[in-house]
Amino acid sequence: MPDITVSIVEDDPEIRESLALLINGTPGFTCESTYGSAEKAIKGLVEDLPDVVLMDIQLPGMTGIEAIKVLKEKEPDLDILVLTIQSDNKVVFEALCAGACGYLVKDTPPAQLLEAIQETHNGGAPMSTRIARLVVESFQITAQTDLTARETEVLTHLCKGKSYKMIADSLFISEETVRRHIKNIYRKLEVHSKSEAVAKAFKEKLVNL
Amino acid sequence: MPDITVSIVEDDPEIRESLALLINGTPGFTCESTYGSAEKAIKGLVEDLPDVVLMDIQLPGMTGIEAIKVLKEKEPDLDILVLTIQSDNKVVFEALCAGACGYLVKDTPPAQLLEAIQETHNGGAPMSTRIARLVVESFQITAQTDLTARETEVLTHLCKGKSYKMIADSLFISEETVRRHIKNIYRKLEVHSKSEAVAKAFKEKLVNL
DNA sequence: CTGAAAATCCCCCTTTCGGGTTATAGCTTT
DNA sequence: AAAGCTATAACCCGAAAGGGGGATTTTCAG
Structure with missing residues (x-):
């Protein structure tokens, strides 16, 4: 050799x-x-x-x-x-x-x-x-957020790029409820748009895709 | 011991x-x-x-x-x-x-x-x-996309959660041009929304944040 | 020099989002 | 029993995003 x-x-x-x-x-x-x-x-x-x-x-x-x-x-x-x-x-x-x-x-x-x-x-x-x-x-989840189980579920769908309507259909709830959950997610994550929420979710590993 | x-x-x-x-x-x-x-x-x-x-x-x-x-x-x-x-x-x-x-x-x-x-x-x-x-x-960039330098730049801003207007201001171009770049990004990444683009960018490590 | 690709800008229009407000049922905690 | 949180749902409205055109200038390789 x-x-x-x-x-x-x-x-x-x-x-x-x-x-x-x-x-x-x-x-x-x-x-x-x-x-x-x-x-x-x-x-x-x-x-x-x-x-x-x-x-x-x-x-x-x-x-x-x-x-x-x-x-x-x-x-x-x-x-x-x-x-x-x-x-x-x-x-x-x-x-x-x-x-x-x-x-x-x-x-x-x-x-x-x-x-x-x-x-x-x-x-x-x-x-x-x-x-x-x-x-x-670096693979392990770091951030501890106070998102509820349902909110995490909604956030996961957001991170797949889904619209309010598609999330509503997936979870069998009304679009209005999705809206409500997302409002709460934005407040808790301190963001103001879907893309910001998705970015934060990825960076802080808030979701398990 | x-x-x-x-x-x-x-x-x-x-x-x-x-x-x-x-x-x-x-x-x-x-x-x-x-x-x-x-x-x-x-x-x-x-x-x-x-x-x-x-x-x-x-x-x-x-x-x-x-x-x-x-x-x-x-x-x-x-x-x-x-x-x-x-x-x-x-x-x-x-x-x-x-x-x-x-x-x-x-x-x-x-x-x-x-x-x-x-x-x-x-x-x-x-x-x-x-x-x-x-x-x-797993840390290294995998996917090879045919995004141009400018498009990658715009995508990076998207991944920070910025709006069209904010991106326009950052890059000193009109909002219309940002729209045009984003249209091209969507076509190349085969997505149809900001959140989908951000998700794809993170998953395939297309941006260096 | 020339032509293609990239970057820039503009208009149309529709759909989706984001923020505000209100409300009810169910469950936990005090 | 009362208070508090969660999940559900609805309405309004203005702003943002997205899809379809078209057009001009810059840049760069052949």
Whole structure:
């Protein structure tokens, strides 16, 4: 089996070199190239594609997130593993949405980093402990609203794009009652239109579609 | 440090017993209780809470997914780790939405299973390789629509719940033009109302909010 | 340069929504 | 028993949305 080839995108020369040393010093891994900025990485990576890219987020100029977007646009199959100090909610989800296939924080011990690279190459998505929990929790319902069961039911239909009339027919009640429920939903969610209600329902996972 | 206490919910007695043996045979772990069905588990678990529950999905009667929902309703802080043969998309996401904090397929080797229990207890969210990738990919944009840049921009505003007039003001164009763009969006997305368009945009991740 | 696609604007008309107000039956909670 | 909430239903009215035309300008690739 050939070595797993790795590229590193990291602005701190010290970290960059020590990562390269670690990878090249381990049988089965080769560090093919290193880049000090997102721009250089984009230019260089299209030439010779590694199996896995280790990408820092905080870079001078273009951020790692932007770099991931650009790279995945050009090379959808490229595996990019984020390796960074930052681990706040927003950055994590932006990175994953941009196309990262894993997310490691920088205090990951060498052995685990190598294991993560291996796992990425095997079709996995390695994440640091805390990150994994963040990701999984994002699926769970967060917001607690005081919508009644009936109101939630009506909201669910709204989220399918139905009109008052269609909802009335589905629930076997009059359109006027649907109107009443929706008025209450708007008051409780503090919105003033169907699209706003639907947006809020999706963002706060108020419905189970 | 006290042992990590584990409960097993699994209908196959053979698997159940061998898991219990594995856990009890490992220093640092204690299998506190085992249940052959979701119903029994719900009744028994509220009495003595373990640190981690290993939950099968395919159970006689109530499914593991339903059991997770009920248990998390009563005990939001309980860590439930799914351990099952099934790994199709739908089941994985249903389990995570229900409140599972990790997802392992049943061919997980004993050492890794124990490691996963440990990781769960440390606030992690262990997942089998393939599952983790599934989860991460769910954040990435899937659908490719032929919306123009301007249309996507208008759709984004729709997804914030804005009216035609507000969108017109935001983009410094006339309300008529907004109407025209929205007509085209409806045609391309094959929808007929704002709420339907918003729902589709969220479900298919057509916008970056 | 030319033609297609995109973006802009305007008019018609009908339906749907959103807000206000009122009312009754059923159920829970105090 | 009274108070409070929920679900049901109705009415009015103005504003917003949606569907059908048509037209002009900008932009960009061939």
